[in-house]
Amino acid sequence: MADLEDRIRESQRMGIQIAKESEDDRLMTLSVGPQHPGSGHFRFVVKLDGDYIVHCDPDPGYVHRGEEKMCEYRNFIQNIPHLERPVIHDSTNITYSYSLAVEELTGIQVPRRGQFIRAIASELNRQIYTLYWLAIYGIFLGHSTMFMWPAGDRELFIDLMEALTGARVTHAFNIPGGVRNDIPNGFKDKCLRQITYYEKRLKEYEDIFYNNPLVRQRTEGVGILTKEDAINLGVTGSVLRASGVPYDIRKAEPYDVYNEIDFKVQYMQTADSFARAYVPFLDMRESCHIVRQLLDKMPESGEVRAKLQANPRGPPGEAYRRVESGRGALGYYIISDGTPKPYRVKISVGSFRNMLALPHLLVGAKMGDMPVIYWALNYWPVEADR
Amino acid sequence: MILPTHSQDSYDRYYMVTIGVNNTKPWPLLLPIYATRQIQLSNSTYRSSSNSPPTDIVGRPSPPSKPALSPEQDPVAFEKGIAGEILVKFGQLAHIIFIKHLRIKIAVEPSNIIRLATYLRDRLGFDHAESVTGTDYPKDNQVEVVYHLGSYTRQDLAGQVISVATRTNRDDPTLPSLIGVYKSVEYHEREIFEMLGIYFEGHPRNERFLLPEDWADIPPLRKEFRIKGR
Amino acid sequence: MLKELINPAQFNIMVGKLGDVLVKALDKPLGYAINWGRIWSLWPVHLETACCSVEFGAASSPRYDVERFGIIEAFGSLRQCDLIVVQGTVTRKMAPRLRMVYDQMPDPKYVIAMGACAITGGLYVDSYNVLPGVDGIIPVDVYVPGCPPRPETLIQGTMLLQEKLKVSKIK
Numbered sequence: 001m002a003d004l005e006d007r008i009r010e011s012q013r014m015g016i017q018i019a020k021e022s023e024d025d026r027l028m029t030l031s032v033g034p035q036h037p038g039s040g041h042f043r044f045v046v047k048l049d050g051d052y053i054v055h056c057d058p059d060p061g062y063v064h065r066g067e068e069k070m071c072e073y074r075n076f077i078q079n080i081p082h083l084e085r086p087v088i089h090d091s092t093n094i095t096y097s098y099s100l101a102v103e104e105l106t107g108i109q110v111p112r113r114g115q116f117i118r119a120i121a122s123e124l125n126r127q128i129y130t131l132y133w134l135a136i137y138g139i140f141l142g143h144s145t146m147f148m149w150p151a152g153d154r155e156l157f158i159d160l161m162e163a164l165t166g167a168r169v170t171h172a173f174n175i176p177g178g179v180r181n182d183i184p185n186g187f188k189d190k191c192l193r194q195i196t197y198y199e200k201r202l203k204e205y206e207d208i209f210y211n212n213p214l215v216r217q218r219t220e221g222v223g224i225l226t227k228e229d230a231i232n233l234g235v236t237g238s239v240l241r242a243s244g245v246p247y248d249i250r251k252a253e254p255y256d257v258y259n260e261i262d263f264k265v266q267y268m269q270t271a272d273s274f275a276r277a278y279v280p281f282l283d284m285r286e287s288c289h290i291v292r293q294l295l296d297k298m299p300e301s302g303e304v305r306a307k308l309q310a311n312p313r314g315p316p317g318e319a320y321r322r323v324e325s326g327r328g329a330l331g332y333y334i335i336s337d338g339t340p341k342p343y344r345v346k347i348s349v350g351s352f353r354n355m356l357a358l359p360h361l362l363v364g365a366k367m368g369d370m371p372v373i374y375w376a377l378n379y380w381p382v383e384a385d386r
Numbered sequence: 387m388i389l390p391t392h393s394q395d396s397y398d399r400y401y402m403v404t405i406g407v408n409n410t411k412p413w414p415l416l417l418p419i420y421a422t423r424q425i426q427l428s429n430s431t432y433r434s435s436s437n438s439p440p441t442d443i444v445g446r447p448s449p450p451s452k453p454a455l456s457p458e459q460d461p462v463a464f465e466k467g468i469a470g471e472i473l474v475k476f477g478q479l480a481h482i483i484f485i486k487h488l489r490i491k492i493a494v495e496p497s498n499i500i501r502l503a504t505y506l507r508d509r510l511g512f513d514h515a516e517s518v519t520g521t522d523y524p525k526d527n528q529v530e531v532v533y534h535l536g537s538y539t540r541q542d543l544a545g546q547v548i549s550v551a552t553r554t555n556r557d558d559p560t561l562p563s564l565i566g567v568y569k570s571v572e573y574h575e576r577e578i579f580e581m582l583g584i585y586f587e588g589h590p591r592n593e594r595f596l597l598p599e600d601w602a603d604i605p606p607l608r609k610e611f612r613i614k615g616r
Numbered sequence: 617m618l619k620e621l622i623n624p625a626q627f628n629i630m631v632g633k634l635g636d637v638l639v640k641a642l643d644k645p646l647g648y649a650i651n652w653g654r655i656w657s658l659w660p661v662h663l664e665t666a667c668c669s670v671e672f673g674a675a676s677s678p679r680y681d682v683e684r685f686g687i688i689e690a691f692g693s694l695r696q697c698d699l700i701v702v703q704g705t706v707t708r709k710m711a712p713r714l715r716m717v718y719d720q721m722p723d724p725k726y727v728i729a730m731g732a733c734a735i736t737g738g739l740y741v742d743s744y745n746v747l748p749g750v751d752g753i754i755p756v757d758v759y760v761p762g763c764p765p766r767p768e769t770l771i772q773g774t775m776l777l778q779e780k781l782k783v784s785k786i787k
Contacts, residue, residue, distance in 0.1 A: 034713050041666065041710070061596035062710045063666050066613075066743040069606055073613060073742075082739050088667035088764065132670065135677075151677030158674075168766060169670060231538050234514035234570025245538050253488060253545030320489060320534060320547060333519050333534070348517030348534070356573055382666055385596055598709035598745065606744055613742045 027054065032370070034062045042381035044358065051366050056359040064385040071345035076102050076312050079345070080172055086349070086383040088169050090129035092121045093325035094347075094383075095174040100255055100321040101332040102176035106314035113302035114178030115256040120191075120294050121164065121173055122323070123287045127198075128157050129326035130280045133378065137277060138209070140371040141218060146209050153201055156194055163187060176312060178305035188295055195288050202285055210278060219274040223361045223373040226271060235357050237328020237350045238283065238378055241267040242275035249324040261293050273369075276376040280326070311340035327351050327378045351384035465490050465546070468510065475505060483551070491532075491549040496561050499552050503533070503567040511540040512548055515564065518574035520582040524609045528553045529582055531561055533571065554584070563589040581607040647785070654724070655778045657686040658699040661717060666704025668731040668764040675767035682767075685774055699726050699777075700754075704764070705733035705740055706747045718754045726781075728773055729756045732763045739763065 028048045034041050041062045047055040067086060071079050083098055084091035096118060103110060110118075131154040138146025158168050163184055165171040173179055209215055225235070230243035240247055248265040250258045266282035268275040316338045322331040328350025335344040354377045361373050460466070465485045472480055472492065479498045483491040494502050506512045512535040519532045532551045537543035554561055563586035564571050575586045576595045583605040585592055594601060604611050675682050687699070694717060706714055718725070729750050732738030737748035750756065757780060760773035 034710060061598070062707060062713070063705065064596040064707055064709065064745050065666075065705055065740045066606065066745050069611075069613060070740070070743055085667050085739065089670045132673065135673070147676075148678050151674065152679060155674070155677060155679045168674075169764060231513050232569050234516065234568070236516075240538070247538050247544065249545075251544075318491075320549065322547075329516065331517060331534070333517070333532070335521060344519070344521045346517065346519040352573065353516070353570065356570060598707070603744075611744075613744060 056362040063382045067386040075340040092125040097323035099174045099176045101319040101334045104319040108177045110178045111303040114304040116298040222273045238279040242279045243271040244269045273376040313340045493551045515568040515571045520578035559584045659697040660699045661694045661697045668704035671764040680767035701728045702734045707745045726757045728758045730760045
């Protein structure tokens with residue numbers, strides 16, 4: 001009897017202790033740190049209540065290399081190599097925007113053939129970037145074939161860019177005034193052959209990945225970002241277009257020759273992670289059409305680059321130009337004070353803007369959905385940190 | 387949106403507010419600077435000629451002696467309409483710095499910026515802030531913050547970017563935060579806080595964001611912060 | 617005869633000669649076998665520091681397959697890895713984490729510094745947040761130059777590491 005009473009008293013004491021446990025003790029803080037079996041160099045701290053995320057706090061800056069400060073110590077042409085490193089595999093787009101802004105500041109006119117070549121390189125780079133993004137998405141979901149196939153197909157596009165520019169990823173191809181060199185012989189045929197082969201491959205991707213029941217189950221209905229939230233949070237790129245807003249800089253503010261190209265803005269209305277994964281795929285298909293039209297309409301001959309002085313400079317002023325890159329609107333705001341070096345360069349990247357959607361979407365989601373939501377936001381940490 | 391008529395009167399009305407004509411000068415320190423900058427802040431299409439008076443305003447399609455161009459011939463008629471609406475509402479509080487194709491820049495005092503931003507969001511339809519830039523001007527002893535606002539919802543405003551600029555003193559700078567108006571400026575303002583040292587009132591977290599935790603130097607984007615070796 | 621061998625001087629010589637025989641018989645083949653195992657199963661930690669990670673990812677692609685060298689990319693924890701490839705720029709914020717990751721790896725561990733930024737700071741050497749080279753924090757075995765190094769260069773760097781391991785002693 002005595003020990004039963006003891007046991008009752010003991011359990012009552014324990015019961016009271018359990019009830020007095022504070023809220024903070026129940027939550028577990030997990031630091032999804034710069035080293036984890038997924039993409040690296042971005043850290044966010046989540047607080048977990050069991051399996052549900054209740055709070056998320058991103059902590060970028062692990063690859064902050066001070067690009068904007070370094071721009072002020074180099075002149076306009078010297079800035080190109082280090083400005084293309086933030087998104088090294090989409091480097092034509094990030095220097096495209098810079099070249100457009102500098103051309104507006106200095107008043108350089110780009111010859112027509114140069115504009116076409118720039119647009120072709122930009123579209124090919126968009127494919128290269130999106131394929132890498134899809135490859136990593138495959139790894140995140142555990143679909144290793146989806147890593148191997150896009151990574152392999154990407155090599156064929158990299159071959160094209162290597163024939164065009166001489167380097168695999170860091171092209172340094174766009175300069176203020178045009179492109180560095182003309183396209184080699186036989187490039188047009190190689191490009192068309194590659195696009196034809198690639199359109200067949202896109203159907204296969206759809207079969208193994210987008211129609212895969214496991215992928216669908218994991219991504220459909222997960223992380224819904226409504227249209228009002230998407231507009232309020234100021235997200236851009238495929239994240240915005242997956243939430244039902246058909247906004248594409250190539251249509252809203254056509255730069256170079258995009259007002260002569262006929263293409264449709266791809267968007268979806270469902271606003272979940274599947275839509276955010278599918279819109280880049282639709283963009284890639286549209287991009288194939290764009291490249292075909294560009295190759296058709298390109299003038300047969302002509303200059304590809306304006307005549308440049310050694311230190312191009314313009315009157316004091318400012319310019320804000322944007323380009324649609326793989327992640328969204330990539331804008332450059334350059335203030336010049338009349339010297340060959342810019343006074344201030346501000347890079348407005350899609351990843352930094354989309355980062356705001358990460359705490360918004362993760363709160364309330366399960367921990368197992370975290371890789372799906374995180375990578376569907378098209379977030380490239382090196383670019384966000386600049 | 388009502389476009390003002392393109393008469394000479396309306397041009398004078400827009401541009402009269404900027405330099406020296408009004409007696410109330412909310413920007414005493416800045417008027418001379420903006421005056422000089424306006425001659426230079428021109429792109430190639432709107433470069434003012436050398437014999438024009440120093441109060442000639444960039445964006446004006448023709449010198450004062452010629453008649454104004456009709457809307458079909460004026461490439462920035464739409465932008466001028468938007469600027470006109472803003473000036474009708476805000477009068478002397480908003481200064482138009484330049485009007486270019488698809489780009490308008492407005493300068494306001496820090497105390498009026500929330501009102502202007504709310505007006506732009508609710509009445510004109512600029513529903514998100516694309517990016518926020520901070521610049522250091524040690525020569526004027528000021529720091530400037532520029533908000534670039536865009537519109538996703540209105541089709542006719544697609545591609546328009548309005549830049550709203552405020553300036554404040556360089557030593558101990560504080561500015562009101564626009565986070566109540568545009569939620570998208572949260573991380574941008576935090577970055578400007580750590581890079582330039584500007585404190586945003588109303589922002590929930592004025593903290594270090596991209597820099598290392600043990601950063602013990604002055605804010606890096608200030609002009610006196612020299613990169614080593616240069 | 618045994619009595620003559622057991623006296624101290626002769627015993628030492630016999631033990632010494634026995635030791636040589638054992639070293640030649642066991643240590644070298646055993647060491648060769650252990651080194652062979654280590655060389656062909658270098659598992660890298662998934663620590664992409666910056667832009668060179670794209671070329672490392674391309675090296676795992678079907679064209680420049682590093683899996684045939686035993687370098688498998690995606691796996692679980694870093695406690696079962698023995699290679700750390702510092703891909704790209706190491707910033708001041710990342711440096712303590714890099715050291716923590718290196719400390720948590722079990723011995724024997726090897727380091728490949730990939731890219732110009734990991735060797736000397738590269739293109740970003742005058743930035744305020746970038747370390748001029750990673751060999752101030754962790755001991756580097758192989759330097760792979762390039763900006764970014766082509767996947768073939770990375771594979772050549774791995775083969776150099778393999779050569780280094782072939783002649784190393786077992787601990």
